[in-house]
Amino acid sequence: MAEDLSELPPILRRIAEACGLGVALQLGDQFGGIPVYIPKEAAEDCVLVRAIGAEAVAKMIKEFNSGHLEIPLGPFGNRKRVWRAIRQNLREGRSNTKTARAVGVHQRTVSRHRGRVDDDLPLFDRVSKDD
Incomplete structure (x- = not known):
């Protein structure tokens, strides 16, 4: 059964679709309300890699490309x-x-x-x- 992502803001919804709901919720909890930098490559010392893992960061790079992405508060406001x-x-x-x-x-x-x-x-x- 597919998870209902309709309650999530559009950015978190895209993250959930690309990386899974758990990753989207974790990002919202840890980084909600601030921009994060998506690197060109998922290096071990990257803040995002430490937070969600290299595999999830690789999926985010594919979905959003490299650059700053403001993570919304979503259900974490x-x-x-x-x-x-x-x-x-x-x-x-x-x-x-x-x-x-x-x-x-x-x-x-x-x-x-x-x-x-x-x-x-x-x-x-x-x-x-x-x-």
Whole structure:
């Protein structure tokens, strides 16, 4: 079964198609938001080779040629990480206050997310355990 790459930004999608989804996700995690240099040859001391291996770099050279390529954040953007952490804390039953402290956001941000999380919960699970 083919992997669904539709959620990825176009550059990460191309990397996933050429090198595999694991390589695309690893690049997004390590280099998301900054440009990386694709060398003309995959040398051992190359940052990309150390990160994803010579075989994957060779595939990237074939797909993109040599030069700078800005790796998008994709699913690794800070906002998405924060939102996932908020939802996880709320699903675990933590209060808005405790969630805000744990994640490092304003309590109002947590309140806005609580409405979305509550829609996914059974009726009697919608009240947090430590409020």
